Amino acid sequence: MAVLPVAADPTTVPRRRRLRRPSLGRTAAWVFMIASLLATLFPFYWMLRTALSNTRSLASNADSFLPADITLGAFERVLGLSTQAEAIAQGGSGASVNFWLYLKNSLIVATTTTVGQVFFCAMAAYAFARLTWPGRDKLFFAFITALMIPPIFTTLPNFVLIKDLGLLNTYLGIVLPGLLMTPFAVFFLRQFFLGIPREIEEAAMIDGAGRFRVFLTIILPMSSAPISTLALLTYITSWNDYFWPLLVGKEESVRVLTVALGIFRSQTPQGSPDWAGLMAATLIAALPILILYLVLGRKIINSIGFSGIK
Template sequence: MSTSKKITKSRKTPGKIIRKITWQSFIYLLLISGAMIMLLPFFWMVSTSLKESWQVFSWPPKWIPDPIRWDNYITTFSSLPFGKWLVNTVIITFSTIIGTLLSCTLVAYGFARFRAPGRNALFILMLATMMLPGAVTMIPVFYLFKSLGWINTFLPLIVPSFFGNAFFIFLLRQFYMTIPTELEDSAKIDGLGTFGILWRIIIPLTLPALTTVAIFQFNGAWNDFMGPLIYLSKPDLYTLALGINFFKSQNNVEWNYLMTASVVTMLPSLIIFFIGQKYFIEGISLTGGLKG
C-alpha cells in the first residue's frame, strides 16, 4: 500500500513542477512588464535630455538620439545658475536631515522608555497632528515666520525639522519598543546615563530605522517645491525644484535642457536610495509589523 502511494506521488511530481515553473514564469514576466512600464517615462526623460531641440516632439519619437548631445548638460550648467540652486538644495536638505534625526530620536526614545504621567495622551495628540492638512496650517505658519523676519531665508525650511516629525517619531518609537530593556539595565549597572545608553546602545541597534528616516527626509526635502515657493522669492535662494519650475515658466523653453536639469536633479535621490537600500529595506521590514 505504501509502495503504491509512493508511485502515485512520484507520478504527480513532474506535473506539479511544471505548473510551479509556469506560474513563476508568469509572475516574473508580469513583474518585468510592470517594471518596463514604470521605467518608460524615466527612459524618455534621459533620451530627451540628449536630443537636439527639434527632435523632442518628432513623430514617431526617436528613443535613441542621433546624434547624442552630451554637451546639453554642459549648456544647462552654464546657462542657468544651476550650481547655486544645487548648493542651496544641499544646505537645506542635509540640515533638515540632521534636525530630523536629532529631534525624532530623542522624542521617540522618550515615548518608548520614560513612564511619565500623560505620556500616552501626548503620544495620541502628536499622532493626531498628522491628520491636519498642510493647507490648514500654511497661512498661520507663514505669518509666524514673517513676524520673525525669516522670509527669504532658509530658516523656515530648516528650523521646523529640529522640532520633530510625528510620522518619524512614531516609526522610531515602534522600533525602540522591540529592544529588550535588559540591555539598558545592564548599561545602567555599568554606570551609563540616559544619553550614554542612547548613544552607545540604542542608536547602533537602530541604524536601519534611522537610515529609513534619513532617506524619507532626504527625498522630502530634496524634492520639496511648496516650501521654497512660499518662503523664497529671490532667485539666488532658489532650490532645484523651484529653479527648474522658474526655467519651465519662461517663454520658448528648451525641453531638452529642461529634461537635462530634471535628470541631474533626480540622480541624487537614486544614488542615496541604492547606497542605503540594504538598511532601508531592513528598516521597513522591521518596523512594518511591529506591535505598539
C-alpha cells in the same frame, strides 16, 4: 520591524505543473508584468535621451529613439557652464540658470532637515519609550493626533509665522517647520526603542552613565538600522518637497531644485521650450536620489510594508 519578513518562496508551493506547460493565463500575466516594467522605465530612458540631444534637432528627429544630434550641451547650459551664445545656438533661452547652486541648496536643506528631524525625534521617542514622567501618554497621544492634520491646514499659518519672523528666503525658514519633529518619526522610532531590552541600559547606568550618554552610546547605535531607514525616507521626502520651498524660498540664493525646475519650465518660451535643457535639469534633480536608491535600494523597498495592520 518595518523590515518585512522574507517572502515565502512561492516556488515551494505546489503549483509546479504550470511551469512546464505555460498556460494562457500565465503568459498573459507575464505580458502584463513586462508591459508595466517597460512603462515604468521608458520615461527614464527618454529623459536621458532628450538630455543628450540638441533642442534644435529634436523636432526633426521626433521619431528617433536615439539622442538627436548627441551633445552634452544641455547639461553645460543648465549648469551655467556655456556662454549665452552657445546656449541659444542649441535652443536654450539664454537666461542664466545655475543648477549647481540649486543642487547645493537642495543638499543643504535636505541634509539639515534629515539630521535635525531624526535626532530630535529619536530623543523624543526615547523619552516616550523609556522614561517615566507625568503627562507622557497624553502628550504622545497628542503627537499622534497631529498625524491626521493635512499639511495645507498648517501651511498657510506657518507661512505667516515664517514671514513674521523675517525668515522668508532663508535656509532656516525652509527647514524650520520640519526640523524639530514630525509625528510619524516619533511614532516610528518609539516602536523600536520599546523593543530594546531594558537590562542593557540599566547595566550602563549602574556603571555611572547618565541618561544622555546611554542614549548616545547605547540606544542610537543599537537602533542604527531603523534610524538609517527613517533618515533615508526623510531625506527623499525633503529632497522632493515642492510646495513649502515654493512658498518660502523662491529667491535664487536659497532656491532648491524642485522650485528651480518649476521656474525654469515657466521661463521657457512658449512654442519652442528648451526640452533638452529641461530634461537635463530634471535628470540632475533626480540623480542624487537615483544614486541613493542604487546603493541602498533594498533598505527602501523593505521599509515599505503594511504588516503593522492586524
